[in-house]
Amino acid sequence: xxxxxxxxxxxxxxxxxxxxxxxxxxxxxxxVARDVGEAGFDVVATAGDxxxxxxxxxxxxxxxxxxxxxLPGLDGVAATREILAASPTTRVLVLSASGEQADxxxxxxxxxxxxxxxxxxxxxxLDALRRTAAGEAVFTAGLAGLVLGxxxxxxxxxxxxxxxxxxxLTDRETEVLRLVAKGLSSRQIAERLVISHRTVQNxxxxxxxxxxxxxxxxxxxxxxxxxLDADG
Amino acid sequence: MIDDGWxxxxxxxxxxxxxxxxxxxxxxxxxxxxxxxxxxxxxxxVLGVLAVWTAFLVLHPEPIGPGHGTWxxxxxxxxxxxxxxxxxxxxxxxxxxTGAQTLPSIYPGATVLAWAVWRxxxxxxxxxxxxxxxxxVELAGVAGPTAQTVNNIVLLVLTGLVVGFGLELVRAGxxxxxxxxxxxxxxxxxxxxxxxxxxxxxxVLGFVGRGSNGxxxxxxAGGAAGDLARLATEAEVRLRGLVSAGPARPAPGGTADxxxxxxxxxxxxxxxxxxxxxxLLPAPVASAVxxxxxxxxxxxxxxxxxxxxxxxFVEDEPHGVTVTVRDDGAGFEPARLEAAAAEGRLGxxxxxxxxxxxxxxSVQVTSAPGEGTEVExxxxxxxxx
Numbered sequence: 373x374x375x376x377x378x379x380x381x382x383x384x385x386x387x388x389x390x391x392x393x394x395x396x397x398x399x400x401x402x403x404v405a406r407d408v409g410e411a412g413f414d415v416v417a418t419a420g421d422x423x424x425x426x427x428x429x430x431x432x433x434x435x436x437x438x439x440x441x442x443l444p445g446l447d448g449v450a451a452t453r454e455i456l457a458a459s460p461t462t463r464v465l466v467l468s469a470s471g472e473q474a475d476x477x478x479x480x481x482x483x484x485x486x487x488x489x490x491x492x493x494x495x496x497x498l499d500a501l502r503r504t505a506a507g508e509a510v511f512t513a514g515l516a517g518l519v520l521g522x523x524x525x526x527x528x529x530x531x532x533x534x535x536x537x538x539x540x541l542t543d544r545e546t547e548v549l550r551l552v553a554k555g556l557s558s559r560q561i562a563e564r565l566v567i568s569h570r571t572v573q574n575x576x577x578x579x580x581x582x583x584x585x586x587x588x589x590x591x592x593x594x595x596x597x598x599x600l601d602a603d604g
Numbered sequence: 605m606i607d608d609g610w611x612x613x614x615x616x617x618x619x620x621x622x623x624x625x626x627x628x629x630x631x632x633x634x635x636x637x638x639x640x641x642x643x644x645x646x647x648x649x650v651l652g653v654l655a656v657w658t659a660f661l662v663l664h665p666e667p668i669g670p671g672h673g674t675w676x677x678x679x680x681x682x683x684x685x686x687x688x689x690x691x692x693x694x695x696x697x698x699x700x701x702t703g704a705q706t707l708p709s710i711y712p713g714a715t716v717l718a719w720a721v722w723r724x725x726x727x728x729x730x731x732x733x734x735x736x737x738x739x740x741v742e743l744a745g746v747a748g749p750t751a752q753t754v755n756n757i758v759l760l761v762l763t764g765l766v767v768g769f770g771l772e773l774v775r776a777g778x779x780x781x782x783x784x785x786x787x788x789x790x791x792x793x794x795x796x797x798x799x800x801x802x803x804x805x806x807x808v809l810g811f812v813g814r815g816s817n818g819x820x821x822x823x824x825a826g827g828a829a830g831d832l833a834r835l836a837t838e839a840e841v842r843l844r845g846l847v848s849a850g851p852a853r854p855a856p857g858g859t860a861d862x863x864x865x866x867x868x869x870x871x872x873x874x875x876x877x878x879x880x881x882x883x884l885l886p887a888p889v890a891s892a893v894x895x896x897x898x899x900x901x902x903x904x905x906x907x908x909x910x911x912x913x914x915x916x917f918v919e920d921e922p923h924g925v926t927v928t929v930r931d932d933g934a935g936f937e938p939a940r941l942e943a944a945a946a947e948g949r950l951g952x953x954x955x956x957x958x959x960x961x962x963x964x965x966s967v968q969v970t971s972a973p974g975e976g977t978e979v980e981x982x983x984x985x986x987x988x989x
Contacts, residue, residue, distance in 0.1 A: 397807045399807045399808070399810075399811045469844050474880045491813075491837060491872075513875050513877045513915050513917070516877065517917055517918070521878060521919075521920065522879065524919075524920060524921065525879065553917045554928055554930040554978070555913065
């Protein structure tokens with residue numbers, strides 16, 4: 373969705389939003405941290421790789437981790453999973469270059485709250501940070517396309533005998549996702565479908581929640597099958 | 605075949621070694637049975653010629669290989685044939701009738717080996733059959749081919765076939781390996797370049813581009829600085845696409861991945877979105893869709909107005925593939941399109957429609973003033989027949 377109200381301070385009821393910036397390129401990392409800090413967010417930490425980010429999360433307790441997917445060592449998808457395991461209230465906003473679609477999808481399934489391309493403008497970035505901190509999904513057109521594609525892939529795949537049934541989209545959810553993927557803002561979608569802005573947000577959030585829940589159930593089932601929980 | 609001096613050189617030395625051993629063996633046999641021959645001196649002459657020929661082959665500095673070896677191989681075959689036939693003149697007919705060794709003994713085996721090594725299983729078979737036929741001719745009128753003779757011929761044929769076929773397999777394997785190593789080296793080099801660009805140029809471009817956003821946000825955007833930053837962002841997007849594209853993944857025969865083809869259309873202001881997995885279509889359908897999308901994007905650039913953004917959305921559904929090109933530009937009255945069609949001024953629309961209907965698909969254009977334009981292309985999974 374397009375950038376909403378930009379320029380307001382990044383403060384939330386409990387004080388400024390705490391942000392961690394994770395990127396392996398120092399120049400880029402400092403530029404983003406500077407932008408974010410100037411906009412009123414509290415940059416509590418920066419990290420150059422996934423392992424460092426995971427290590428620093430418990431002490432710094434960021435509200436939002438701005439995470440590059442392409443990281444040396446522990447990659448962005450694994451880092452997302454471990455950050456959320458260490459600090460479930462933290463939200464991960466993925467920043468990625470184009471051409472990493474499969475990784476973006478994996479990160480979102482692992483629990484990332486949204487995704488933004490690296491070429492996004494400063495205002496888009498700040499708006500996305502603000503909405504992520506407020507608990508909204510940052511649902512760009514790119515993410516909608518990926519999520520819709522994933523649901524269709526699961527619907528087309530042969531059912532696995534013992535596993536939980538793959539989640540499905542309602543007709544309305546499909547409709548909303550298609551409009552997001554075509555670049556309409558949630559306000560435009562609300563107008564077109566004659567529903568409230570809030571309802572649009574709920575539909576979008578639902579599609580993501582179902583996908584993440586399914587992914588968690590699948591991972592657990594896999595762990596049980598592999599006997600990984602035997603000594604736990 | 606591959607050009608690998610070391611490997612082929614070893615093969616040549618192996619054949620040479622067999623040749624020398626076979627010659628010595630033939631000479632020893634001749635010496636032992638010397639007194640039983642009709643014309644032993646003629647036997648020594650024949651063996652002498654073979655010895656000179658062997659020395660020529662073994663001492664020749666250039667490997668007698670596929671390049672210039674045909675006359676050598678033929679000469680070799682002719683020489684051993686003559687040597688076998690000469691047995692009739694040299695040896696006692698009674699001895700021949702009882703199945704004595706031919707004059708060159710196992711030397712023709714070296715000839716069959718040479719043919720198999722440098723001309724494959726067909727060459728090996730050919731040489732073995734020729735030598736076998738000469739063996740039979742040598743006996744004509746004296747005796748029928750003995751079990752021993754038939755045995756020898758079968759062994760020769762087997763040697764030619766097996767050695768030739770085995771070497772063909774080895775050479776094909778080595779060629780595949782060389783190709784694989786080459787591809788891996790090229791990929792590694794490309795990845796190294798991509799990493800370098802990613803670590804250096806992209807970082808600087810991203811930094812400069814980000815500077816523009818900061819400047820715009822704080823209201824101190826200089827015109828030139830703003831332009832520079834915008835250009836840097838555009839360059840970054842293109843370069844990023846280039847280095848992250850990687851070598852094209854091979855799609856199953858005759859198909860193409862629409863997703864990656866359309867990703868190449870990405871430019872500033874255009875968002876390409878779709879599933880994470882490849883969207884496979886017959887190659888002609890994929891290229892028709894890509895061309896139609898390109899035309900639609902050109903149309904956006906020309907008519908939607910300054911700063912209009914566009915989205916290309918790919919959907920992979922069981923019955924077919926849908927691609928939507930939407931812009932948030934000026935849009936137009938739906939009636940205008942019909943009017944244009946009536947006047948024969950179809951332009952871009954007809955170009956898009958033509959390409960898509962050629963592959964059995966359909967096009968739907970919706971627009972309203974101020975609402976942007978949406979072009980929906982639907983194509984079937986199979987080429988219409």
